[in-house]
Amino acid sequence: MLRIAVCDDEKKEHDLLKEYLPRLMKSTAYSFETQYFTCGEELLHYYNQQSSYPFHILLMDIELRGLNGIEVAKKIRAFPDREVQIIFLTNYPQYVMSSFDVQPFHYLIKPVDYECLEAKIIKLCNYIVSSVNRFLMIKTEDGHMVIKNSDIIAIVKIKHSLAKNRLKIITSTQHYIISGTISEYISKLNRPFMLIHRSVIVNLEHVHKFTATSVVMHNQEQFPIGRTQAKEVKEAYAYYMIAQFKERG
Template sequence: MIEIILCEDQIQHQKTLEKFIKGILEENSIEYNLKIYKSGEELLNNYPKDIDIFILDIQMEKINGMDVARKIREIDKNKPEIIFTTSLIEYIQEGYEVRAYRYLLKPIKYEELKKHILSCIDEVMNKKNKFILVENKSETYKINIADITYIEIQRKDMSIHTENKVYETKMTMDKIEEELQNHNFYRCHKSFLVNIDYVENIKQYVAILENKEEVLVSRHRFKDFKSRFLSSLGEKLC
């Protein structure tokens, strides 16, 4: 079951998107629950739990979609995906801080929405099912891969950083890099493996994460890392 929120204050756009979303999900035999809100205030005053995808109009009165997204990130961190709909591209740079999955430019076409909402659902399902097991002395931890911000190693002492906790273990960087090769991680330094989804910006030889932590980027990997980071941002605009 996929839980989706649509928040759109223009009735005609709301009806069109509702029709599109239901058509796409039913056409692909996806079980879903779709809730609709007519304003950012209504959504935040009746905040639902365990939502997988928020589809937010940016240009809403009073509380706009960007401010709603910031509140979502305060409440649910990086768990739900956020898709913005907008008529203007000026909000795109501002939206990187809330880790938007996509920006769909109005007027939104059925096939375009279909492509990206199905892709988003795939990512949601992958996140729910992707974990690594980490051992530390007598304890074994199950860590959601999507929660990992970066990994650091000193000799064979490895620290796996998530938003809320750091896990210590003994493992080689090559081994965990291999385990995470199908996810959006990049070996930016011999001692660091970073989740690009959490990178907010980069400066010379440093990646700055959303929580303002800094991860070193080696000189010879900086150009390729920058290219990967920019490519990841570019995928979000449709």
């Protein structure tokens, strides 16, 4: 499932997209959870209330009252949510040149045509799902979900499960139960993900501290470190932190 935010101050545009997006779900393999906002300030307030970045896609009007769409997008990029994909809606194509700084995926000229929206959204969904270094597609009991790699805190093998090969993916906001093996998922995920125990993968980005035999994550969950992996894990974390400091200047 992909999470979409629609930000437009015109009710007719909300009504149009409330018709188009469910129609699009029926004709593709993708499903959407959509929230609607009537101004940029409302969208930014919602962002500020979240512990992680909440959307995969923003469909945003450029000519908003108050903060315009480009100003809102700059603030979202500064959070920094670099992974959300933005499609601007506009009546005026001349705004396109001034929006390059916020790296939009595409533009739709109002009034939005369904076939044009369908083509752009499918192209964008394909792009998101294929961005293996930034997103992970998983299958849960509720269907397929697309989650940001940066939201994942840990992946843990479920012990004493009646079903074999069951894993729990722990994110900043939710837990997902999926089928699979630890070896399968460590092969899909590059640094900053690391196998610290035969039944635990952690995201080094979310490490809070180490104890003699375990790692404590930012959400206060604690996981054991295998004896043979302890030195390697701590060295990898040190290198990761040095790289982060260099990146931040």
